[in-house]
């Protein structure tokens with residue numbers, strides 16, 4: 001049996017078909033275009049899904065459903081994005097209903113990081129643990145919380161919006177209105193913004209890490225500051241939730257070993273350590289597909 005997974009982010013949308021074992025059997029990507037109304041993005045997404053199905057000779061009878069992971073805040077029951085600070089034009093957008101008009105199949109919606117959490121538990125780094133936090137460092141920062149063998153989604157389905165915990169009140173204002181949110185200082189967007197300010201011209205997050213690697217001292221200082229901020233946020237999550245493991249995915253996690261070493265070291269030094277707790281900080285095994293497989297897992301897996 002197959003399911004469609006749709007992972008909507010602030011930068012890109014991944015669309016794919018995933019089988020019952022979690023294998024991605026078809027996949028394509030779109031750029032998130034904030035200059036067009038969300039209805040246009042939905043049309044592009046539907047076109048991509050329908051194109052993929054036609055190409056493989058699948059029809060909707062073959063599909064158990066469509067799972068969507070999207071940035072929040074959102075209303076999973078109503079299938080609606082409510083007031084996303086990073087997708088301002090998507091305010092009160094009835095995403096599931098709009099997609100339903102074009103894709104005749106059951107649709108489930110959850111936060112993108114929440115969906116990716118399911119995938120890492122199912123097939124990824126957290127298979128063996130019942131207590132972990134999944135973190136995406138991407139356009140923003142999002143988290144999913146899995147404790148006592150259960151996904152924790154909260155009263156409205158929005159638990160884990162960790163990008164908006166404050167790590168430095170002296171830092172600038174976040175899209176949510178607070179000052180010094182985690183994603184305001186350590187997301188991919190924040191890394192690019194800080195570097196661009198320093199250089200007086202556009203610099204991407206990927207370039208920041210490349211320049212730092214080549215010995216650029218200004219970019220190296222920025223990278224180290226970002227690693228420390230990632231560590232600071234992880235320590236707060238560990239002290240609050242007592243997970244065995246923090247799994248990190250999202251575009252920025254592609255930096256790899258230097259990020260994981262720096263954050264692990266910060267966590268080992270600073271997280272409270274009752275009865276020998278040592279929380280591992282590890283990469284998402286499903287890497288850049290965690291969100292996509294997680295979206296499909298909303299259909300394939302029991303989670304609520």
Ligand code: ADP
Pocket residue numbers: 008009010011012013032137138139140187188189192204205206209250251252253254255
């Ligand atoms: P989305 O937020 O749409 O889910 P991604 O998970 O790809 O998308 O995250 C996008 C962010 O990741 C952007 O800020 C981008 O600059 C950054 N990014 C992408 N590739 C890399 C890389 N190789 N190294 C560091 N940052 C990266």
Ligand code: BMX
Pocket residue numbers: 008009010011070071072073084085086087111112113136137138139140141142143161163164183
């Ligand atoms: C933001 C928030 C979260 C989301 C996280 C990662 C918005 C639009 N979304 O903190 O709900 O999980 O970003 O989203 O404010 P991504 O687009 O970076 O993958």
Ligand code: ZN
Pocket residue numbers: 163164165174175176177178181
């Ligand atoms: Zn914020």
